[in-house]
Amino acid sequence: xxxxxxxxxxxxxxxxxxxxxxxxxxxxxxxxxxxxxxxxxxxxxxxxxxxxxxxxxxxxxxxxxxxxxxxxxxxxxxxxxxxxxxxxxxxxxxxxxxxxxxxxxxxxxxxxxxxxxxxxxxxxxxxxxxxxxxxxxxxxxxxxxxxxxxxxxxxxxxxxxxxxxxxxxxxxxxxxxxxxxxxxxxxxxxxxxxxxxxxxxxxxxxxxxxxxxxxxxxxxxxxxxxxxxxxxxxxxxxxxxxxxxxxxxxxxxxxxxxxxxxxxxxxxxxxxxxxxxxxxxxxxxxxxxxxxxxxxxxxxxxxxxxxxxxxxxxxxxxxxxxxxxxxxxxxxxxxxxxxxxxxxxxxxxxxxxxxxxxxxxxxxxxxxxxxxxxxxxxxxxxxxxxx
Numbered sequence: 001x002x003x004x005x006x007x008x009x010x011x012x013x014x015x016x017x018x019x020x021x022x023x024x025x026x027x028x029x030x031x032x033x034x035x036x037x038x039x040x041x042x043x044x045x046x047x048x049x050x051x052x053x054x055x056x057x058x059x060x061x062x063x064x065x066x067x068x069x070x071x072x073x074x075x076x077x078x079x080x081x082x083x084x085x086x087x088x089x090x091x092x093x094x095x096x097x098x099x100x101x102x103x104x105x106x107x108x109x110x111x112x113x114x115x116x117x118x119x120x121x122x123x124x125x126x127x128x129x130x131x132x133x134x135x136x137x138x139x140x141x142x143x144x145x146x147x148x149x150x151x152x153x154x155x156x157x158x159x160x161x162x163x164x165x166x167x168x169x170x171x172x173x174x175x176x177x178x179x180x181x182x183x184x185x186x187x188x189x190x191x192x193x194x195x196x197x198x199x200x201x202x203x204x205x206x207x208x209x210x211x212x213x214x215x216x217x218x219x220x221x222x223x224x225x226x227x228x229x230x231x232x233x234x235x236x237x238x239x240x241x242x243x244x245x246x247x248x249x250x251x252x253x254x255x256x257x258x259x260x261x262x263x264x265x266x267x268x269x270x271x272x273x274x275x276x277x278x279x280x281x282x283x284x285x286x287x288x289x290x291x292x293x294x295x296x297x298x299x300x301x302x303x304x305x306x307x308x309x310x311x312x313x314x315x316x317x318x319x320x321x322x323x324x325x326x327x328x329x330x331x332x333x334x335x336x337x338x339x340x341x342x343x344x345x346x347x348x349x350x351x352x353x354x355x356x357x358x359x360x361x362x363x364x365x366x367x368x369x370x371x372x373x374x375x376x377x378x379x380x381x382x383x384x385x386x387x
Contacts, residue, residue, distance in 0.1 A: 006111060006131070007138045008169035009069055012162040013104065014142020015149065016076055017041065018245055019158045020093045022150055022238055023083070025227045027090055031357065035349015038224040040094040042342030044102040045334050049109075053331025054192045056109040061327070062173060068107040069170045073163055075100040080159035105334070112330035115318065126260060128315045132307060133256040140249035147242020196328030203320055208375070208382040209272060209313045210336045215371035216276050217337070220283050220364045221344025222302070223248075228357040234292040247296045251303030252310075259311050268312045269385030273376055275308040280368035287361030 024037045056064060075096035082088040119127040149158040200206055223245070230241035265271055279302060286298035313333060321329035351360035376383055 005065065005069070005169045005172035007134055008165055008167075008172065009072070009107065010135055010138035011142045011145070012072065012076070012165035012169070013100065014139055014245075015146035015158065015165070016079070016100065016162045017097070018143045018146035018242060019150060019155055020079070020097055021224070021227055022147075022241060023088070023155055024090055024093055025231065027088075031225060031228055031352040032349045033090060034224045034227055035345045035347075035352075037090075037093060037097060038221075038345030038349070039342045041097045041101045042339070042345060044098060044105050045337075046339040046342060048102060048105045049331045049335035050193045050196060050328065052106045053109040053196055053328035055106060056113050056327030056331065057192070057325065061110040061113055064106055064110040065173045066170055068103050068110075069166055069173065071103045072100060072166050076159050076162040076166070080156050080163075083159060084156045105331075108334045109327040109331040112314075112318075112333075113327045128318060129256045129259050129311050132311055132314070133253050133260075137249070137253060140246045140253065143245030143249075144242045147238045147240070147245070150238040150242075193328070196325065196332055199321065199325055199329060200332050204379075204381065205269075205385050206313075206316055206320065208379040208385075209309075209316065210332070211379070212272065212276060212372070212375050212382070213309060213313065214336055214340045215375055216279060216368050217340035218344050219347065219367035219371060220280065221341055221348050222283060222286065222299075222361060222364070224345040225348050225352045225357045225360065226299075228352060229289075229295060233357065234295065236292060240292065243296060244299055247299040248303030248306065251300035251305075252307035254300075255304040255307035256311060259308065265312075266386050268316070269382045272309050272312050273372065273383060275305040276372045277369070279305040279309075280365050280372065283361050283368060284365035287358045287365065289358075 021034060021037055024033050079088070079093070079096055082092050115127060115131060146158060149161060153161075200210070226244045227241055230236050230238075230244055234240060236243075259265070282298050282301040282305065286295055286302070289295040289298055317329050317333060348360060348364070351363060354360075355363070
């Protein structure tokens, strides 16, 4: 049931996000505004992520999930009403995107912390990978459905339809028959938050995985400028944008199935570094794409390689963190990811505004290679890591 809730919640958010990006570019025509939209959706994870993890380790995680799903109805409703009235402005999309992301901050660690209660440790890698497949399916369906809905029924109805998608998510959470109360409940304070940071710092392999993800994503975040490729480079409209956004999720699903078939991978450090190198190369391929389907194939590979990194990072955290630390450890994954997404969105938007979207990706690819080699040299134990 936790996975059904995750799918419904994620599909609704993805539809709303792609509609928001499409509307921002429709109103402003600015690449930088697109980057700022992505930043507004990532910023709450950076500011409140650690606090949300501490909350997930202190309160009933099932109740937290129900509350967050209910609150997600608010931005969908307001965006639909503002668009319907014709008064929608870019700052409305920023503000409501920020609120929706703030709510989601508290959903992620609570949901992640429930997974070890559903499966034994021996199957944790498969469980994490299966969870990735389910979430990525929603990321695939969400943008594709969002693009088609915008073309077929318009932005207003697209926003309103996301409300109906949140309802089964709440019902699925109510149907779960496991306890959501943490085993070692801690008070929410600064000390409990810093305990999570100290745990990650002590686990050097986890720290190195986080730093690699931070470096690569910071200079290689490409999603916020995909509307430029759809509208200006390939001129495919909202449906084409939806497919470009969905292709990375399709690649992530394929990558996750490959990991499932391979089973427990011993040389996780080598694999994550190789995946990062392929990611950097695929970024350059997207930048030089002259045909729409070449761009789709590039984003497919980007999603494939990213899924490998995500599966390894989340599995290691789930295995090494005790139950009373799972919320904070999981929230740190989100903080790292969203911090880089937010900063990367601004850098990508600014670079696309300055030198054009294709050249921005070529520059990002070159910097990705530099980051990968620098981090691998600074933390050589990552390459040697086995489990």
